[in-house]
Amino acid sequence: MIKEPISITALSTISALGSTPDEVWNSYLNDDHCFSEVDLGHQKVWGAQLAREMKLALTKLRKSDSKYKDLDESVLYAIYTARKAAESAGWDGSDNFGINIGSSRGATSLFEKYHKEYLASGKSSTLSSPTTTLGNISSWVAHDLKTKGPEISHSITCSTALHALLNGVAWIQSGMADKFMVGGSEAPLTPFTIAQMQALKIYSRMSVKEAARGNDKGNLPCRALDFDKKQNTMILGEGAAMACLEKGLKPNALALIEGIGYATEPLEHNISISADAHCFQDSMKMALGNMDTKQVDIVVMHSPGTIKGDMSEIKAIEKVFCNKTPFLTTNKWKVGHTFGASGLLSVEMAILMLQHQTYIETPFYNQEKRNRPIKKVLVNAVGFGGNAVSILLSK
Incomplete structure (x- = not known):
């Protein structure tokens, strides 16, 4: 892409x-x-x-x-x-x-x-x-x-x-x-x-x-x-x-956009996406292309804090990454949902983790501590109507 x-x-x-x-x-x-x-x-x-x-x-x-x-x-x-x-x-x-x-x-x-x-x-x-x-x-x-x-x-x-x-x-x-x-x-x-x-x-x-x-x-x-x-x-x-x-590759680049993915799934009703977020599965696969999923160090999730929204996204990630789920994080427990601005605030979080080489944890999701260098971060966003976007960033 x-x-x-x-x-x-x-x-x-x-x-x-x-x-x-x-x-x-x-x-x-x-x-x-x-x-x-x-x-x-x-x-x-x-x-x-x-x-x-x-x-x-x-x-x-x-x-x-x-x-x-x-x-x-x-x-x-x-x-x-x-x-x-x-x-x-x-x-x-x-x-x-x-x-x-x-x-x-x-x-x-x-x-x-x-x-x-x-x-x-x-x-x-x-x-x-x-x-x-x-x-x-x-x-x-x-x-x-x-x-x-x-x-x-x-x-x-x-x-x-x-x-x-x-x-x-x-x-x-x-x-x-x-x-x-x-x-x-x-x-x-x-x-x-x-x-x-x-x-x-x-x-x-x-x-x-x-x-x-x-x-x-x-x-x-x-x-x-x-x-x-x-x-x-x-x-x-x-x-x-x-x-x-x-x-192109600029000397002052904060990060590089390596992959982009997007997908929309058929509407079942006005607000929901499917239980395992087919739109996210498709957008993440498109952004990753032929890349080995093991290369992705972090996924910054959309995760709005709703029961169905959070659960459908984690199920989509588990299907795409199988048993090799990357480190998962989000900023919405801290800063809330800024609607149309939220995706780029997640990009900012991804860039900061790439720059500082630090995994930012969340209070609720227990996962294995990571210490390997952060090289690639995938950022997700989705809105009402199941219109998902995934962006792959690298150093």
Whole structure:
């Protein structure tokens, strides 16, 4: 699938884990989760919120340009991380790089605000349509970075960011572009978005008081990779992640994309995938190609913290890797599910493990300690509708 290596030359993220590689890595090294209380007015729930300092930086960004004052937070998150990624890669507008940034929910905060106003007055705000279209994300990033390359916005639910990466790879391999910025951005900690997850009965029901006693295993509000849990424990997080892709092996590469895989399985109903995740089996096999599965050191799982979601993915991994299952990990027990941005946050986790040569364990899944060098990491993501993506990364 990959004609020649494609380098990830920069990666910028913001999430409850932090906003710099050192902050994020230190978050992975401690045993604490990153959840805090989110006050929705009528109820309080767990959520993974950006740090206060980051919120202040985003407020400053909003005030820096009069055109930005009416943008949704999801767009501001994308602009902020895109600036950092472009700066780190040494790109400027003259590069005319492509942009593909997506979001599962898009401008959900503005949607809810404008709809509330409509219900009260029977009229819609002038900006209600232009500021809530999904195209806002890539369009405003392209405007901010002054690139004239192609710009694409899309939503493929929770696998959005990795589908953006697929698109970037396809453009580069086609010869239509040498550089592509890809990513996802999500600001889902809003009343209606969380109510939708609660209606599906997949949101964590652990109260803030229940978990306030400490961070031992019994009190962790999200139990991703706990295959013995008796109830769903997904928690939402806000964040964004952008990666810069360049053709060939670059001296400043953070990692190489060695394989890509994707698959969609027939829908049985609106949210589920099969019990052994046929889509994941197919996407992982495609990403691995003819490679010996023993070469894969780690799989960063999608693992949203739901009973069926976690279990179907582990069954798919067991079928693909047989009795030689790699080290398994996930970040959702710590930072929650950032929907459309989650796949690239998992890529960040993979790159950090490659750089630091350290296996990051999870609290619930007991597995053999590993000490062999980390050379190849497989990253999974899937969304509602069974649209799976697998990306194979190497040093």
